[in-house]
Amino acid sequence: MESDSISHTSPPSASNCKDISRKKRVGTSLSCFHFHFRFLIFFIDVLFFVVDFQRSAKLKQCKLDARREQWLSQSAVKNKVCCKEGTNDGDSKQTQRGERDRSLENFEMRGTAEANGEVENVSVQHESDSESFPPNSHTSSSLLGGMDSGTSFTNSSSSSTSSGGCCSGSITEEEGGDGCLDDWEAVADALAADDDKQELDPNENNKENLCLGSTPGLEPNPQLGSNGEGSDLKNSEPECPRMVQRATGTCRAWRADDTFRPQTLPNLSKQRSFPATDRRFGQGGVSWMRNSAFSVPSSCPICYEDLDFTDSSFLPCLCGFRLCLFCHKRILEEDGRCPGCRKPYENDPVEAEASVQGGSLTTRLLARSCSMIARS
Amino acid sequence: MMIGGGRSSSSSSTATAAGGTWVSTTSVSASGKRIQREMSELNADPPPHCSAAPKGDNLFHWVATIIGPPGTPYQGGIFFLDIAFPSDYPFQPPKVVFKTRIYHCNVDAAGNLSLDILKDSWSPALTISKVLTAIRSIFSNPDPYSPLTSGVARLYLADKAKHDEIASEWTLRFAK
Numbered sequence: 001m002e003s004d005s006i007s008h009t010s011p012p013s014a015s016n017c018k019d020i021s022r023k024k025r026v027g028t029s030l031s032c033f034h035f036h037f038r039f040l041i042f043f044i045d046v047l048f049f050v051v052d053f054q055r056s057a058k059l060k061q062c063k064l065d066a067r068r069e070q071w072l073s074q075s076a077v078k079n080k081v082c083c084k085e086g087t088n089d090g091d092s093k094q095t096q097r098g099e100r101d102r103s104l105e106n107f108e109m110r111g112t113a114e115a116n117g118e119v120e121n122v123s124v125q126h127e128s129d130s131e132s133f134p135p136n137s138h139t140s141s142s143l144l145g146g147m148d149s150g151t152s153f154t155n156s157s158s159s160s161t162s163s164g165g166c167c168s169g170s171i172t173e174e175e176g177g178d179g180c181l182d183d184w185e186a187v188a189d190a191l192a193a194d195d196d197k198q199e200l201d202p203n204e205n206n207k208e209n210l211c212l213g214s215t216p217g218l219e220p221n222p223q224l225g226s227n228g229e230g231s232d233l234k235n236s237e238p239e240c241p242r243m244v245q246r247a248t249g250t251c252r253a254w255r256a257d258d259t260f261r262p263q264t265l266p267n268l269s270k271q272r273s274f275p276a277t278d279r280r281f282g283q284g285g286v287s288w289m290r291n292s293a294f295s296v297p298s299s300c301p302i303c304y305e306d307l308d309f310t311d312s313s314f315l316p317c318l319c320g321f322r323l324c325l326f327c328h329k330r331i332l333e334e335d336g337r338c339p340g341c342r343k344p345y346e347n348d349p350v351e352a353e354a355s356v357q358g359g360s361l362t363t364r365l366l367a368r369s370c371s372m373i374a375r376s
Numbered sequence: 377m378m379i380g381g382g383r384s385s386s387s388s389s390t391a392t393a394a395g396g397t398w399v400s401t402t403s404v405s406a407s408g409k410r411i412q413r414e415m416s417e418l419n420a421d422p423p424p425h426c427s428a429a430p431k432g433d434n435l436f437h438w439v440a441t442i443i444g445p446p447g448t449p450y451q452g453g454i455f456f457l458d459i460a461f462p463s464d465y466p467f468q469p470p471k472v473v474f475k476t477r478i479y480h481c482n483v484d485a486a487g488n489l490s491l492d493i494l495k496d497s498w499s500p501a502l503t504i505s506k507v508l509t510a511i512r513s514i515f516s517n518p519d520p521y522s523p524l525t526s527g528v529a530r531l532y533l534a535d536k537a538k539h540d541e542i543a544s545e546w547t548l549r550f551a552k
Contacts, residue, residue: 302466302500303406304413321501326406330467331500339501 300324302331302339316345407465411435414503426508428459436461438504440472442512444551449543450478450515453551457511458487459504469498472507479539479546481518481529490524 321340444450523529
């Protein structure tokens with residue numbers, strides 16, 4: 001397998017880079033990079049919100065789900081490999097951290113040492129990475145976006161020479177490729193979901209996979225031709241996974257629990273719509289249940305007090321007449337007939353429902369209903 | 377609302393003074409709330425040809441009027457009813473009494489009604505609005521088989537025209 005060989009060959013190259021870059025590591029530039037990436041993501045969010053406004057959410061969701069499953073299965077296959085990697089480097093989390101650091105250092109090192117050309121390559125890699133995510137139905141639009149990004153990118157490369165910041169280059173790159181960003185985010189989501197199960201390392205493998213799949217993709221080649229740095233790109237190819245890891249792993253704007261996600265982003269709801277799809281279905285079930293419970297009364301028809309959740313899930317009579325537990329108890333004390341159908345309350349539903357309330361009430365109700373039945 | 381609040385507090389105090397338990401105290405306030413809600417719903421959507429409102433500032437004591445439905449000997453008559461809510465109202469039926477004399481087999485000379493939903497068939501789910509509608513329906517369809525005034529019921533079964541004539545005469549005399 002291609003990816004296997006890559007994953008085996010990548011640790012030495014990464015460690016080499018680590019040795020080199022450890023000398024050049026600067027804490028401030030790291031934090032600066034983080035900040036820039038946050039800003040980048042914010043910018044992306046805004047653009048994405050504007051551009052993708054008209055896109056059908058359902059289609060997207062279906063696609064994302066399918067892709068997510070695909071990746072999950074891929075990662076399951078890759079589990080073996082990642083285990084090997086983990087054993088090589090000791091603790092898997094340590095490995096992850098090390099890889100991240102290395103990738104960051106790599107990025108910095110290259111950004112400072114080789115200036116813009118290398119940075120461009122890196123961002124091309126990113127682009128190709130994100131470009132590969134859209135499925136076939138998506139390619140036309142993403143290709144268009146990619147073309148746009150390509151032009152804007154070449155423009156920005158000249159501008160970035162003056163500004164000299166690696167982040168500025170990547171900002172324009174991401175900015176142009178906004179069409180693909182939802183997929184990029186979807187990848188992040190899928191991987192975040194994957195994180196918990198597979199101890200982070202499968203992510204790496206996933207990304208390697210993705211990156212490998214994307215490097216011979218459609219978009220980067222014209223890019224390379226325009227930039228004329230194809231050889232550099234080929235050299236940096238093994239480090240592509242690291243870069244992607246950097247993008248989606250270290251600088252991922254949100255984790256699985258979303259605690260690091262900036263809450264003030266304008267399209268937060270849209271962002272959340274991806275991980276929230278499952279949740280929404282769950283809530284839908286609850287709301288449906290609530291609706292069915294409240295469709296008849298929102299408050300007790302006897303005492304007009306609002307029905308709480310216990311009351312609304314309390315169905316004492318088969319006729320469907322709902323009332324609060326207090327009124328039900330009161331009726332059992334005196335009349336024992338359902339206000340809706342005027343039939344005597346059955347013993348069983350009372351028992352079943354009241355057992356939810358627990359303890360004394362259950363026994364009391366049971367005693368009362370038994371006495372009712374004994375009397376009648 | 378202001379009236380109801382005052383009344384419910386005073387009635388709850390009387391309930392406690394009369395040695396009422398915790399249940400009866402809460403039920404008084406609960407019935408007060410229920411009656412208030414019924415009052416607001418009745419004002420918002422009154423049943424046809426009926427009206428009801430508390431008499432004075434006693435939330436548990438209402439006066440209702442029913443206009444005799446057309447096509448009956450009670451047509452055009454305005455019949456006043458007195459409604460007394462028990463302190464455990466939704467669980468016990470209100471006591472409804474005709475204050476206007478009426479020639480009807482289900483209403484006795486004191487104005488008491490023999491209406492099943494006001495006795496055994498009472499349900500806490502029933503409201504005054506439904507009770508008034510039911511009372512109005514016995515104007516059109518008397519039940520001579522469970523009469524309060526057996527003479528009127530016998531006449532209704534034997535000679536309905538004579539019965540209707542007397543009823544319309546009573547309506548003209550007492551209800552207009």
